[in-house]
Amino acid sequence: MQTDYDAVPYPSLSYAQTHPDRLATIATLLGLQPKPVTRCRVLELGCAGGGNLLPMAQALPGSEFVGVDASQAQIDTGSLAVRSIGLRNVELRALDILDIAPEMGVFDYIIAHGVYSWVPPQVRDKVLQVCQDHLAPQGVAYISYNSYPGWHMMGILRDAMLYRTRDIADPTERATTARSLLDFMSEAIPADNTALGAFLKSYMRFLQGELKGVSARGNAFLLHDELERVNDPVYFSQFAGHAARHGLQFLAEAEFTDVFPKGFSESTLETLQKMARDIVEMEQYSDFLRSRMFRQTLLCRQEVEVHRALSVSLLSHLWAASRSQPANKEPNLCDVSPEQFRAPDGGVLTTDHPVSKAALLHLTSIYPRAASFGELLAVARDAVNASQEKLANDIISLQANLLKAYTYSSQLVELHTYTPALSLQMSSLPIASPVARHEARDSLIVTNAWHERAHLTPLRQRLLMLLDGAHDHDLLVATLAEWDPSGESGSLSEHLQWFARAALLVA
Ligand SMILES: C[S@@+](CC[C@H](N)C(=O)[O-])C[C@H]1O[C@@H](n2cnc3c(N)ncnc32)[C@H](O)[C@@H]1O
Known part of the structure; x- marks a missing residue:
């Protein structure tokens, strides 16, 4: 079947908001028990050239990934990349979504990014039918679509x-x-x-x-x-109705900060709550207020009980990372003076709780690594010499602060269900992510271990491709001196530190 995407392929990139870890984190917070992402099955519908699926497969070697797309040319490009990188846990199939059959089995996570609004009604219906037929009991589906009223x-x-x-x-x-x-x-x-x-x-x-x-x-x-021939935006309530006809219910949006609408006054929220009879109406009214034009909705099975009142104790099962910086270079941890932590997206956490301050400081020092809640609590309590009597209070206060920060800004505190393989130490034979090295062959955008996009300079693009464990430190220094004789782009160790901080080094 020849498609428009064969003639002009879609730029196949990664989308952090579709990663199973993001889906699992949100599902966990809402009371589900999703499958651990380190041993799950993931299906992507309309996977194009595999740009989203391949970095996931590399980060989660114990899981299995299947991507389908109707465009043979895009699947061929992706399959070539799979072989060249040597990934064994991902399969890309040239297949029409309409032809997906029961033999494909059950999936813990199903992703359809950029498909629903851009396909004819029968394919749109089949996307939800596939979720109904193939989603595990505690599974999560991600579907993005253009939405009214913003798309008008x-x-x-x-x-x-x-x-x-x-x-x-x-x-x-x-x-x-x-x-x-x-x-x-x-x-x-x-x-x-x-x-x-x-x-x-x-x-x-x-x-x-x-x-x-x-x-x-x-x-x-x-x-x-x-400009695609089909481009059919829908109102959220129509989408939720369509999902319900396939036995699926609204779980949340993939950007968790969207779950608690910011910028509305207390009285606006009160009125909304009075007007809306259920979560679907609440979301629909807030779309009218915000003129939302695009949604990235997570769905789960209708019979699953969703707990919308978040319980802080669930934080004990999660990992945290933070790309914030303390406002004071040396924050005072030992007393109850308030300290601020600021994220690049403008998010600010102010806390006077000594253990929370020490925890945030620890996270800023280990970024891009994440810490499990247990590790974080132990390190932070150690740093402030916390007494045994305060343990219960410290747990609740730290959980509440982390959760508050996560709902407010996606960079202040990131929550995860696992931590990927990452190296922060400079080895004499540095190794960058094989998928990122492959992406760098023809792109300044590569995917890091957290499934985020890192933007390279042309020099770093070339350097990244050499970080394959076969080029030692001396050879890299000599190559860099050839490319940049004045050394104005920085030393090798500065570049390696940048790669480490960008979560691109795996060993
Ligand atoms: C807008 S692109 C999105 C690609 C990718 N998911 C992304 O977001 O980067 C839509 C993709 O869906 C695929 N597609 C459209 N109709 C399809 C169908 N009936 N079956 C399988 N794939 C289809 C196209 O070939 C294309 O790769």
Whole structure:
């Protein structure tokens, strides 16, 4: 079957919000008992060239990954990468979602990113049917889709681009012509005093961010995301209704910070709670207030009991990491003076609880590693010489602080169900993630051990490919001196530290 994606492949990238660990963490907090991600089965529908699945398979060697996509060309590219990297736990199949049969078995996590809104109704229905037929009893499905009411505004731009390109058949020319129209419109429409102008400005910012590092393939995003023949946004309530007809219920959004809407006053929240009769109505009303145009919804089976009142004790089963920094270089841990920790996304945690302060400080010092709750509690209590009588209080206060920070900012405290293999020590034969080295062959964007995208400079792109355990320190120093004789990009050890901090070194 020849598809549009064979002619112009989709830039196949990783999406941190789809990782089984993210799904398992949220499910655990909501009272489910999801399968440990270190030994689970994962299915991705519409996996393109495997850009999302391959880094997961590398990070979780004890788990099994299956990806299906109708585009043979994309599957061939992905399968070549699987063989070249030497991954044994992932299989990519050229298969129409409509042809998925029961033999495929049961999966603990099912992912469909960028598929639901972009396929005809019968395929959309089959996506949910696959979840109904193949999801494990405590399994979690991730489905992203364009949503109304926000997409009404994007629809204006889509209609303008479709109109402008209506006589153009060549996909690349369609994309460049559409892009020029957007550039023209964003200059022609004042951003300040019209709703469309303000929207256009923020969309252009998004497009530029999305294209950073993939400019050569960037037009493919525009072509497939906005100009695809099928592009059917839905209201959240319609999506939830569709899921319910397949025995599935709304669990949460994949960005956990979205679960507790920020920026609404107490009285707004009170009114919302009075208006909404259930969680679906609550989410739908908040979409109206926020003009949401895209959702990344997690579903579970209808018979599963979801505990929406979060219990802090569940933190004991999780791991924590933090990319925050203390506001004071040397925070005072021993008394109850308040200290602040700030994350790059603006999130701030202020606490006067000595053990929480010591715990946050420990996390900032070991980042990108995560610590289990047990390790964190022990290290932090040790650091402040905490007494035995305070143990119960320390556990509850630390759990509450970590949970509060996690719901507020995705960078202040990250919660996980496991920690991947990561190296922070500089070895004489450094090894970077094999998948990242493969991605670096033709991209400045690579995936790190936490399944996040790391952006490389062209020099680091070349250097990363040499971190294969066969190039020793002296050889790397000599190569770097050749590429950058003035040494202005930094020393080898500075680059290696950057790679370690970016969670790209595995040994
Ligand atoms: C917008 S792309 C998203 C790709 C990838 N999930 C991502 O987010 O980067 C949609 C993908 O779904 C695939 N697709 C569309 N219809 C399909 C079908 N009926 N069966 C299998 N794959 C399909 C396309 O080939 C394409 O790779």
